[in-house]
Amino acid sequence: MATQPLTASVELIAAPLAREQVGLWTDAWRRLRRNRLALLASVYLTLLILVALVAIVHTPYSTSHQGVAPTYAPPNGAHLLGADASGRDILSRLMVGAQISLIVGLTTQAIVLAVGVPLGLMAGYFRGWLDTALSFVINVFYGIPDILVAMILIVILGKPGLEKIIIAIAATRWMDMARLTRGQTLSLREREFVEASRASGARARKILFGHLLPNALGPIIVQVTLGIPAAILFEAFLSFLGIGVPPPTPSWGSMAADGIHSMRIAPHIVLAPAIALSLTLMAFNFLGDGLRDALDPRQKR
Amino acid sequence: MTAPLLEVKDLHTQFFTDSGVVQAVNGISFDLREGESLGIVGESGCGKSVTALSIMGLVPEPGRVTRGEIRFRGEDLLRMPHEAVREIRGRDIAMIFQDPLSSLNPVLKNGFQIEEAMLAHRHLSRRQTGVRAVELLKTVRVPAPAERAKDYPHQLSGGMRQRTMIAMGLANEPAILIADEPTTALDVTVQAQILELLRDLNQEMNTAIIMITHNLGVVAGLCSRVIVMYAGQIVEEGPVDEIFDRPKHPYTWALLRSVPRVDAVQHERLRSIEGLPPDLISPPAGCRFHPRCPFRIDRCFRVEPPLEDMSPGHRAACWVTMDRAYAEMGAGELLDVRPGAASGVYDVGDGHVG
Numbered sequence: 181m182a183t184q185p186l187t188a189s190v191e192l193i194a195a196p197l198a199r200e201q202v203g204l205w206t207d208a209w210r211r212l213r214r215n216r217l218a219l220l221a222s223v224y225l226t227l228l229i230l231v232a233l234v235a236i237v238h239t240p241y242s243t244s245h246q247g248v249a250p251t252y253a254p255p256n257g258a259h260l261l262g263a264d265a266s267g268r269d270i271l272s273r274l275m276v277g278a279q280i281s282l283i284v285g286l287t288t289q290a291i292v293l294a295v296g297v298p299l300g301l302m303a304g305y306f307r308g309w310l311d312t313a314l315s316f317v318i319n320v321f322y323g324i325p326d327i328l329v330a331m332i333l334i335v336i337l338g339k340p341g342l343e344k345i346i347i348a349i350a351a352t353r354w355m356d357m358a359r360l361t362r363g364q365t366l367s368l369r370e371r372e373f374v375e376a377s378r379a380s381g382a383r384a385r386k387i388l389f390g391h392l393l394p395n396a397l398g399p400i401i402v403q404v405t406l407g408i409p410a411a412i413l414f415e416a417f418l419s420f421l422g423i424g425v426p427p428p429t430p431s432w433g434s435m436a437a438d439g440i441h442s443m444r445i446a447p448h449i450v451l452a453p454a455i456a457l458s459l460t461l462m463a464f465n466f467l468g469d470g471l472r473d474a475l476d477p478r479q480k481r
Numbered sequence: 482m483t484a485p486l487l488e489v490k491d492l493h494t495q496f497f498t499d500s501g502v503v504q505a506v507n508g509i510s511f512d513l514r515e516g517e518s519l520g521i522v523g524e525s526g527c528g529k530s531v532t533a534l535s536i537m538g539l540v541p542e543p544g545r546v547t548r549g550e551i552r553f554r555g556e557d558l559l560r561m562p563h564e565a566v567r568e569i570r571g572r573d574i575a576m577i578f579q580d581p582l583s584s585l586n587p588v589l590k591n592g593f594q595i596e597e598a599m600l601a602h603r604h605l606s607r608r609q610t611g612v613r614a615v616e617l618l619k620t621v622r623v624p625a626p627a628e629r630a631k632d633y634p635h636q637l638s639g640g641m642r643q644r645t646m647i648a649m650g651l652a653n654e655p656a657i658l659i660a661d662e663p664t665t666a667l668d669v670t671v672q673a674q675i676l677e678l679l680r681d682l683n684q685e686m687n688t689a690i691i692m693i694t695h696n697l698g699v700v701a702g703l704c705s706r707v708i709v710m711y712a713g714q715i716v717e718e719g720p721v722d723e724i725f726d727r728p729k730h731p732y733t734w735a736l737l738r739s740v741p742r743v744d745a746v747q748h749e750r751l752r753s754i755e756g757l758p759p760d761l762i763s764p765p766a767g768c769r770f771h772p773r774c775p776f777r778i779d780r781c782f783r784v785e786p787p788l789e790d791m792s793p794g795h796r797a798a799c800w801v802t803m804d805r806a807y808a809e810m811g812a813g814e815l816l817d818v819r820p821g822a823a824s825g826v827y828d829v830g831d832g833h834v835g
Contacts (some may be wrong), residue, residue: 271718307542372578372580373584373586375578375584375648376576376577376646377597378539378569378570379575379578380597380598381568381569381571381601381648382574383601386597394589395586395587397588
């Protein structure tokens with residue numbers, strides 16, 4: 181193995197020189213790739229997204245049709261994950277459930293971003309009455325239990341549906357983002373480059389979105405990645421309680437609820453969605469942690 | 482004679498803190514003419530930076546300009562709508578700061594930041610601003626400007642960063658460039674280069690410069706006129722050569738003596754000014770410098786000296802002035818005077834005043 185030490189030494193020489201040239205994001209990506217767990221999580225999530233996409237055009241069986249399989253059928257060749265109490269194919273329902281979970285996770289975070297980030301930026305930068313008002317509203321929202329906020333909203337918004345669930349979940353999640361962005365802005369606004377851009381005559385909007393936001397992006401990305409599993413779990417929880425996605429649309433939460441009564445005779449009915457949910461939550465959390473480490477400049481070696 | 486470019490009249494800037502009102506700038510007046518280079522010197526906390534921020538309209542909370550006028554081309558910036566002042570900031574009056582690293586946005590490329598400064602005031606395409614940003618970097622003598630424009634601030638050296646800041650300041654060809662301690666964070670050779678650059682820009686582009694510094698050497702090398710500030714007030718103002726040769730105010734005199742000189746006589750001691758600048762919440766009565774002044778007379782304790790003309794263009798605020806100290810003591814005896822020393826203060830008796 182004569183080549184082994186040679187390549188190693190070349191890397192040693194090249195590494196410090198190369199690091200000088202890379203930008204912030206390239207550097208973060210490099211560190212993320214070194215994190216095995218985060219990498220594994222990304223692979224799992226990519227597969228999950230693929231499955232959810234496939235489910236739009238094709239599922240092995242109809243998800244709403246009853247009796248495509250014998251009731252309580254255990255996993256077998258025709259139905260890889262078995263069938264539920266109504267004789268519906270669990271794999272097919274799990275695939276559509278993945279769709280629901282991802283839609284809920286991503287859209288709630290999109291709303292949370294759209295609401296929380298501008299509010300946090302403005303409150304942190306302008307301070308004054310806006311900051312006082314926002315902090316008050318945030319505290320009020322934190323004071324009421326999430327489940328109560330969600331239930332009240334679902335009742336107010338009327339007829340249950342996916343978009344109402346999303347709005348209800350976003351209503352319990354936007355404060356985290358607003359508070360995080362506000363905190364970041366509060367410390368960033370004291371930095372000299374903000375004063376320098378003010379001195380160059382930049383408008384407030386430009387300072388907020390052109391100067392402060394790019395600097396706060398790291399923590400915001402991490403917050404989004406960790407907010408997605410929280411939203412997914414909350415949807416599953418609401419659906420488990422029966423106030424989530426209306427049947428017959430399968431959600432991992434409602435599937436688990438369906439299986440809970442027959443746990444002794446057919447544990448696969450509750451286990452399949454529970455395992456899918458757990459894996460997905462873990463994957464998002466590992467990815468979030470990995471991103472946090474990768475984007476934290478103090479971790480830089 | 483044409484009207485001055487910038488006229489500051491009786492400017493008061495105060496900070497309303499929990500422990501009281503800090504009178505950071507207390508009734509200063511000065512002019513700046515087109516293409517002139519003016520130095521403002523003083524110790525930390527004398528109000529020189531606050532003066533700059535007042536002109537820019539960027540006094541931080543809880544500070545406020547409470548009185549006075551700042552006329553730019555005849556119009557009072559303090560009575561203009563916010564949007565109009567924002568338009569003047571960066572376009573007509575630009576400012577560069579002490580620490581070039583923290584003054585540049587760490588996540589944005591250098592060229593992009595210079596472009597932003599242009600786009601704040603003009604509608605230009607990204608193509609145009611991109612080309613101009615590289616031109617500006619070339620103007621401020623950044624080698625390989627096209628490549629440096631694509632770098633992030635942390636990839637540049639301190640001197641290159643300050644050049645980038647200056648390029649940002651010059652982006653809109655301002656009439657006035659305010660430089661707040663622009664060389665303090667740089668090492669000496671780089672300091673000299675930046676000063677040379679500023680001097681050339683001042684002469685070639687006819688940009689008026691206000692150089693704020695505690696370093697008298699910087700003023701000597703760049704400015705034609707200097708203002709000496711102490712405790713929020715102007716204590717002396719005049720042509721650089723005259724003030725360096727023949728300071729009128731004991732504070733200026735003491736400040737000059739505390740500068741290390743290569744050509745100084747071996748045994749000559751470096752004299753610091755002992756004591757601290759006064760508390761600006763409750764400044765001392767009379768002359769604000771009297772607790773540290775070696776030449777104080779009774780009147781200094783009670784009555785504030787006005788800023789009076791000493792010779793054409795040279796003003797000082799002192800009841801005694803160095804002329805009298807020289808006349809009564811002689812250069813040799815003066816060498817032993819220690820400003821600010823609690824004991825051994827040489828009190829010129831009030832009775833001597835004719």
